[in-house]
Amino acid sequence: MSQPRLRVAICGAGIGGLTCALALAKYGDVQVDVYESASQLAEVGAGIGIFPRPWKVIKALGIDQELLQRTESEVKDGPVRAFRYRKSDQLKGVDFYTLVTNGTLITIHRADFQQVLISHLPQSTRMFFKKRIRSYTQDLTGPVELLFEDGSRATCDLLIGADGLKSSVRTALLNERAYWAQAEGRPSEAARALDAIHPSWTGQVAYRALIPAAKLRACNANHSVLTTPMQYLGKNGFVIAYPISQGRAINFVAFVMRHDLEGTKFNGPWMSATDVSAFASNFQTWEPEVLMLISCVDRPLQWAIHTVKPMKSFVSGRVALLGDAAHAMCPHQGSGAGQAIEDAYILATVLRHRGTHRGNIERALQVYDNVRRPLALQVQERSRLNGRYFTFADDIDWERLSESQLWEKLQQLGNRFTRNWEWAWTTSIDGSVQEALSMLESR
Missing domain, CATH: 3.50.50.60 (FAD/NAD(P)-binding domain)
Structure with a gap:
């Protein structure tokens, strides 16, 4: 051989x-x-x-x-509705944007x-x-x-x-x-290299769980996430949920965000099993559609979201x-x-x-x-x-906006989602492959 x-x-x-x-x-x-x-x-x-x-x-x-x-x-070519967004940190949530991609999010x-x-x-x-x-x-x-x-x-x-x-x-x-x-x-370069070794806490904690679709269906057979990837947004937190495993389960993640703690040390294990009470109080004033999802969560995993500093x-x-x-x-x-x-x-x-x-x-x-x-x-x-967009982390006093002003700001926010994300479907891996091959063959 x-x-x-x-x-x-x-x-x-x-x-x-x-x-x-x-x-x-x-x-x-x-x-x-x-x-x-x-x-x-x-x-x-x-x-x-x-x-x-x-x-x-x-x-x-x-x-x-x-x-x-x-x-x-x-898998579909052309425009595909990837996520539906709701402002949900209130008794009555409101749909305000649908992220449309060119091609399917699998x-x-x-x-x-x-x-x-x-x-x-x-x-x-x-x-x-x-x-x-x-x-x-x-x-x-x-x-x-x-x-x-x-x-x-x-x-x-x-x-x-x-x-x-x-x-x-x-x-x-x-x-x-x-x-x-x-x-x-x-x-100074040596110091920067050593500083990049250790991950940095983002001030964010995610609570992840898989919800049996049958369990959610028993609570509400018409719940949105049974058929549609959803993101429920609010101040200092949001929930994302969508069906997986051929619709047999719902992938659920609730984020609790403290942007002011970004870069500080997280005290405790970065990942651990916990219970719903660890995060549910952060969403207690949210709309019923979110509360119903949370009620179906059993023994979530808590993840402290850390990132690697740019190298x-x-x-x-x-x-x-x-x-x-x-x-x-x-x-x-x-x-x-x-x-x-x-x-x-x-x-x-x-x-x-x-x-x-x-x-x-x-x-x-x-x-x-x-x-x-x-x-x-x-x-x-x-x-x-x-993460900042999803949690309204800006200087706008959302509570004081009129209904028309709120709708206008939400539409602007939704358009910002698309602008920040469209690289994922307007560019192709083929371009990166050709760039790499050209570099190899020109040296």
């Missing part, structure tokens, strides 16, 4: 890591090893949304039809997505569980050497950190960058970051998973290019960084802004 052209180690078996593994493993001359810190893949994260840009990647990987069998979403359970990705990996892709990376070393000529928390070691030509918000690979990469910056007399680069030598490890963002554009998918596909594109080999991996990774980092950081900021 011939030696592989490249040996790639991927730390993290989430959506981004598995997408990258599948995109690379389709080419027989790349050996892919996936290292996952958990003992098994778990159903964490509930529902995710996929816009047309990353959906095109999924089609290219040949898993679109199988995914569609696990969702109630239908909603699917994260666990279903992972299972499909794993089922399509070839036998040559090796998966190792209970493997958390501690550190790595790299020099100019030899392989990248990996050291795991259990004391075991491995080598590769390229390390990809897809290990999420608390990424060990990011920690090692930024420590490496800080070391060299300090050694070369750039102390100078997603790569260092023969090490690259993707997904949350590189740019963990607020979930308010439904694009965290989609951005990880795009990262994975562009990274795989530059690595499988006929001109990429062991001797020029760093050049290929620089192309990946040049193409993906600007857009990913832009989406990260747009997601933060959406």
Whole structure:
């Protein structure tokens, strides 16, 4: 058996890591090893949304039809109603905007997505569980050497950190960058690198749950979220809910927002099981449609929303970051998973290019960084802004507006949603692919 052209180690078996593994493993001359810190893949994260840009990647990987069998979403071209918005922090809520996208927002359970990705990996892709990376070393000529928390070691030509918000690979990469910056007399750059290691709390807490559709239907057979993705907005919080798993469940998330606490430390576990009383009081004066949803929630998961500070680069030598490890963002554009998918596909594109080999991996990774980092950081900021828009975090005294003034302001706000979001359906992943290929072939 011939030696592989490249040996790639991927730390993290989430959506981004598995997408990258599948995109690379389709080419027989790349050996892919996936290292996952958990003992098994778990159903964490509930529902995710996929816009047309990353959906095109999924089609290219040949898993679109199988995914569609696990969702109630239908792929449509042209204008599609993605979300309906209501101002709901009052006794009688009001519909004020419908987000219309060009192409469907596909909603699917994260666990279903992972299972499909794993089922399509070839036998040559090796998966190792209970493997958390501690550190790595790299020099100019030899392989990248990996050291795991259990004391075991491995080598590769390229390390990809897809290990999420608390990424060990990011920690090692930024420590490496800080070391060299300090050694070369750039102390301020070293300080910035060290500061970016630790995630930053946004002042936001999400309460996530899956509601059996039958349970909600028993309360109200005509409830909006049984058929329509909804967002219920209000001051300092909002609720998003939509059907998943072929309509058998409702993905529910309630956000409690304290924008004044952004950048402060969150006290307590970042994720924990809790009960409805932990957040229900924040919505007690909201409209009945929201209260009915909350009444159907049982044992939600509490997530303190943290993000990664914008990084100078997603790569260092023969090490690259993707997904949350590189740019963990607020979930308010439904694009965290989609951005990880795009990262994975562009990274795989530059690595499988006929001109990429062991001797020029760093050049290929620089192309990946040049193409993906600007857009990913832009989406990260747009997601933060959406969170402010959804909670009326501006200087308007909404309570003092007349009925006509309120309607006018709500329409302006809705139009702002579209302007801030339309990149997701007015641009294409094809443009990023061509940009990456042009960079590779012009050097």
